[in-house]
Amino acid sequence: MAPWGYSKENGPATWHKDCPIANTGVRQSPIDLITTGQTCAKYDSNLKPVIVSYPAFSEATFLNNGHSVQFQPSAGNLSELSGGPLTKKYKFEQFHFHWGNNDSEGSEHRVNGKMYPAELHLVHWNSESPNFSSFQEAVGSNDPHALCVLGFFLKVGAENASLKPITDLLSKVKNAGSSVSFPGKFDLKAVLPETLTDYYTYDGSLTTPPLAECVKWIVFKEPIEVSTAQMEAFRAVDDGHGKPITGNYRPPCPLHTRTVAASFK
Numbered sequence: 001m002a003p004w005g006y007s008k009e010n011g012p013a014t015w016h017k018d019c020p021i022a023n024t025g026v027r028q029s030p031i032d033l034i035t036t037g038q039t040c041a042k043y044d045s046n047l048k049p050v051i052v053s054y055p056a057f058s059e060a061t062f063l064n065n066g067h068s069v070q071f072q073p074s075a076g077n078l079s080e081l082s083g084g085p086l087t088k089k090y091k092f093e094q095f096h097f098h099w100g101n102n103d104s105e106g107s108e109h110r111v112n113g114k115m116y117p118a119e120l121h122l123v124h125w126n127s128e129s130p131n132f133s134s135f136q137e138a139v140g141s142n143d144p145h146a147l148c149v150l151g152f153f154l155k156v157g158a159e160n161a162s163l164k165p166i167t168d169l170l171s172k173v174k175n176a177g178s179s180v181s182f183p184g185k186f187d188l189k190a191v192l193p194e195t196l197t198d199y200y201t202y203d204g205s206l207t208t209p210p211l212a213e214c215v216k217w218i219v220f221k222e223p224i225e226v227s228t229a230q231m232e233a234f235r236a237v238d239d240g241h242g243k244p245i246t247g248n249y250r251p252p253c254p255l256h257t258r259t260v261a262a263s264f265k
């Protein structure tokens with residue numbers, strides 16, 4: 001099967017051919033986060049702030065895999081996640097982005113139908129499970145919360161100095177399949193808002209094949225600002241067929257019987 005992607009020929013509407021769960025799954029991601037009316041997110045006062053411990057990464061690979069750009073630290077990284085809706089400690093695996101061709105599209109999750117120009121995903125796996133001891137095993141484990149992905153919307157505004165080391169590197173991985181070792185240290189903590197208190201959370205899936213339904217999603221309300229130039233840098237990254245990656249976002253999936261919780265009123 002032609003490798004999956006986001007074009008007409010191999011995009012989200014075709015993924016069911018190799019991943020039936022795309023159409024049969026009842027906890028697929030992303031979703032449209034509705035804040036009013038019947039199926040809206042419900043305030044849960046028990047939801048605590050998310051706690052991240054992200055010491056600056058000293059060794060990492062920055063890769064263009066043809067459907068996104070991904071920052072992956074070496075296996076020994078000690079970055080951890082806990083708190084929020086989680087009962088276990090999760091280990092950081094990688095972060096990557098989803099973006100569009102213009103500022104009115106690009107994010108995977110939506111808020112009342114509104115898309116942001118991009119979305120940052122911080123991928124973690126449950127490091128306290130007796131059933132698996134690596135990210136790859138976690139994805140294949142059928143554990144409903146094997147993974148936790150933190151989603152942050154990106155919006156256009158001031159230049160983001162903390163993300164500049166990443167956006168400045170995009171031209172170096174223009175060709176699909178290319179990767180560079182990240183020069184120097186990268187402080188991911190500095191990219192995130194100070195307080196991680198206001199978020200939506202729900203049970204979902206990977207938003208790319210294999211679309212495994214193993215993700216506790218935590219999507220933060222506050223967007224992260226990046227400049228127009230930084231957004232344009234994403235749009236110059238190639239997909240391996242001589243074209244820029246055009247909108248590597250999956251459209252929203254049905255909620256089915258799921259509920260979305262909000263940590264804020």
Ligand SMILES: O=C(O)Cc1ccc(OCc2ccccc2)cc1
Nearest residue numbers: 121123136139149205206207208210
């Ligand atoms: O952030 C997302 O889009 C969800 C997501 C998270 C992780 C992910 O990993 C892909 C992958 C799956 C299995 C093995 C290796 C890599 C794919 C998608």
Ligand SMILES: [Zn+2]
Nearest residue numbers: 096098121207
């Ligand atoms: Zn993603």
